[in-house]
Each structure stands twice: as C-alpha cells, then as structure tokens.
Amino acid sequence: MLIASYNPRELGDTLIVIVAPDAAEQAHTVRDGIARIYDSATEKTLGYNFLAVSKILPNLTGNGQVTLTSDDVAALNQALEDAGFAGELVAETDSRFVVGYVKTAKPHPDSDHLLVTETVVDHDQTVQIVSGSPNMQADIKVVVAKVGAMMPNGAIIWPGELRGVASDGMICSGRELGLANAPQRPGALILPDDYQVGEAFDFDRGQTIFTTATTN
Template identity: 40%
Template sequence: MQVFYNKKGIGDCLIIMFKQGNRYQITQEKFGNIVKITDKQSNEVLGYNIFEASNYFLLDTNNIDVTPVLVEEIEEVFHRNGLKDTLEVDLSPKFVVGYVIDKQPHENADKLSVCQVDIGDETVQIVCGAPNVDKGQHVVVAKVGAIMPSGMEIKDASLRGVPSHGMICSQKELGLPNAPQEKGIYVLGEDVKAGQPFPV
C-alpha cells in the first residue's frame, strides 16, 4: 500500500493505492467522502480516494509514510463514512538499499546485466539495463509491489527469458530533484547498508 497527497496537483484528496488497474475495468463505490476502487473481473480492491482529506489528517507532504498509526486513522475515517473495510497492509519498506553481490551478462541481450542483489532479508535477482551497474555497489532497489513516482507498479517479470524480481533505480525514476538526464542507476555511498529503507 502506498499513500499520496498533492493538494496543488489534484486537490484535497488522499490517494491510497494497492495496485494499478485498467481504468476501463474498474468499479467505483462512494461512501461519504470515500471512493472505493475495485477491479471488475477479480473483485480485488485496487485503492481508495479520500476527499476533503485535510478534514481528517494532518498532511504536509506528497508521499506519506505508511505506519500502523496511519492505518488506524484511515480505518477510523472509513468507519466515519460508513465503509466497514479494514486494511491488511504490508508495512515493510518497498524502496530499500541493495548491495550488488554479483553481475553477469545477460545471455540473450547485450545491453542487459543479471545482478544478484542483497536487500537485507533476502538476495534477489534483478535484470538491469543501466550501463553503470556493477558488482560491489550500494544501489536503490524498488521491490516487487512498489509503486514508482510515475505510477508504474513493480512486478515479478521475465526479461528476455531471465526472471527479474524488482528494479535497480536511477535518480530520475525515483523522482529526485535535479536528477541527471543521462542513463544510469543511482549509486549510493558506503555509509548505508543493505535492507535500509530509502525515502521516496
């Protein structure tokens, strides 16, 4: 689950997103100031929009940390608006520091590398197309389930026949200010450790 708020850009609406869906295949149900968004085919909840959000929350940032306290506050707002849903939320960070343990060339693509990346609690395989990725780097990893600032959801994938579980990110992909325009992942300094949350 990721939570966004941008009053200047979209108005006084708190956006709660679990995953992306096809806008033509969704159902929207209104409960007071809340719109519940569901996939028509799977009946899976994709997210919620809470309108007049500043009446319910103290909001001063675009991307909001999801904490147990925030989950309780959201559920309370649900109940005040006649919605009886509860939130089952994975509170583990979706953007973390990774350490590239190994890098090998992709067998089917000259410009891709197959990396083994320590993300703290596990080592994952990530196929990366950045020219500057290398063994021994600390990098930023968007784990499976992360929602990028662009709105893209990170999923398990197969790139040219090789499984990939996450994405090694550039500064531009992370939406960082003054990000360089040239292609390349964001290489961090040595004062970080694998698995450490990275604020996005």
Template identity: 45%
Template sequence: MIFTYNKEHVGDVLMVIVKDSKGGKLAAERRGQAARVFLSETGETVAWNIFAVSELITVKGSGQVTLTDEEVAVLNTVLTNEGFTESLINDAAPKLVVGQITALTPHPNSDHLNICQVKVGTDTSIQIVAGAPNAAVGLKTIVALSGAMLPNGELIFSGSLRGEKSFGMMCSPRELSLPNAPQKRGIIELSDVAVVGDAFDRAKHWQA
C-alpha cells in the first residue's frame, strides 16, 4: 500500500494506492471526504483518495509518505463513516533497502536480462529480473521493493518480465534522482560495509 501526497501540485489530497491497475479501465465513487477508485470490470479497489486530509492528520513530506498506525486508524474511521466497508492496512516498513545479489542466471528468453536472487533482509530473499550490465553475485545495491514509489513517481509492484517473476527493482543512481548520478547504465554499487536490509539513506549510501 502506497501513501503519496503532493499538496503543491495535487492539492490537499492523500492518494492511497492499493494495487497495480495494470492499465485496466478505472471508475470512481466519492462519498464525502473519500473516493474509491476501482477496476470497472471487476469492481476491485486499486486506490483511495482522501480529500482535505490535513483536517484529519498531519502529513509530513511530499511524494511517498509514511503514516503511523494511529493516523491510518483515523483514515479508516473516515471510510467507515462515509459508508465504505473496506479499510486501509498500514505498512510502515521501508521500501528502499540495501540488497545483495546472491545468485544470477541468464534469462532464458532474453539476451540482456538476468534472473537475480537478492537478499533484502536477514531471512528474506526475493527474485528480481534485471538488465543492469554491472549486476554480479555479491554486489550490494539499493532495492525498491514492491510498494515503493521512485522520485519520478514510478510505482514498483511485483510482476513478471518475459515470463519470469520479479518482485522489485534494483535501482540506478538516476532512478533515485541522486546528485551527480553517472549517465551510464548500471545499478548503484555500495561498499561491502553496507548492511543488507537497512533502509536507504542518501547521506549514508551515496557519495557524489
């Protein structure tokens, strides 16, 4: 679940993205301070808009933001009061983390993609299909997990590339809008002292 807020360009609206719409036709229903966005064909909810959200909670930051469980409870009260039966589930875990490639095999249906097994926590590994030319076993980098939103607004969801499942993305400096990012292709290369699973910290993990 992605919480995103941009008061300057969108207004005082908290957008809550529940799942990837995959380009499906969308419809919406608004009730008071909340609107549900759903797939026209199935009725499945893909997003919520909470209007005049600053009247309800204090949203800190712009772009992808994190909320406390207490703040999400306030929003759920609004949904209930407006007659919606669904509720929001908070996930405050970091979505940009240090990862390490532990295995890499060529994609069977591509001449430039690799299927990578990437450790993103003490006991957690995920599969990521990547085309970075510098991807290599042992490399530590920054991983955008499913549910991340990049600085350019791109949303990261689990999916597949040419028939192989992929559960995130390994990021280049440009994709994270880092200062003085090199213009060549390739994912971020972190030092060996970077700790797998740590949340991405620009000051800590990037020296321009």
C-alpha cells in the first residue's frame, strides 16, 4: 500500500506518503528532513513526510493524491536510506479510481437500506463492496474507489466492514468524485455503456457527464 499526497499551496513542499491506517497511538522520528510516523506500540511504519521533497523529486507536481512512478519511489527509498531509515516503499502505479461493473446486488443481512455487491473492477478481479446508494442495482457500470484511493475531500478508502459485512472499496457518486453539476444527493454515478470495465476513470471526461446531460 502506498498513498501519496502533495499539496504545496496548503502544506508547502511536503510529500505525505501513507502505507498503513492510523494507529491508536503514534510517534515519529525526524532525520534529514524526513519524518517517519509509526505505531508506538508495534513500531510498524504508518507513513513518511518528506519535507522539501522537490530536492528529491524536482519534477513533482500535483494538488492532492499523486501517482509516483517507479523511478520516483526509487529516489524516495534512496533518500530514506541516506537518512538512516529502511527503503521500504513499494511503487503502485495502478489507478485507484476505475470503471466497475456491478455483477450482483443483494440485501445486507443486517440492514434494510444497504446492499452487498459483487463488483468487477478488472477482467480477473471482483471485490465485495457494501453500498447504501438508493439507486444501486445489478448490471450497471460505476466508478469504484479501490482500497488505497484518496477521495477529493481527502478521505482515504481502507478495507472495512459495514454492519459486520466486509467491504473493499467504495462505489462513488458524482458528488463524491467532485464532478461538475453533480446532483447534491445520494446515489451512485451510473456510467454510459461505452466506458470499459477495469480502465482508469478519466476525471476530465467525467467533468462533462452532468453538463452534457443537462444541455441535451
């Protein structure tokens, strides 16, 4: 797991790298402009803050979650080792927002408004996602925020449970994706049929979905 966020306007030249969920009690160690955040009980690494990261990655740009290349991660690992930390970061270049296909949607055993879906996120990968969207049903294409995604509001998608049922990801609404003119009410974004299951969701194209629907 590697979630990277860069927001120079709000946080300055700092790259935040998250590799595990927050712990109840956390501690940190700072060396050579790098802060390691870890679980104080287990000493498991939770993430790193790279201060003045442009010295390590001079071409880094972005405002929010960023995708790091294998070369970027190698440079960060070298910086970690130079500072006396373990170079433990592993590159993950796959998109965290993908086009999914809801294969099944069955009632939750302990809820009258949740549905348990089997959602295809790639041709060889199906995940279970619990959804409370009022328009949820089988045989639709949707946008899935996979585990490790950072939503536009900064929330991170982790594996979890909803009323005792495992859920690995989130089926998103247009509002949650920050799309222009999206309805400000609950409901999954149902994509047109020409979207391909497993492909990365194109946010630029997505910005036209509700605009086009309004003007047609």
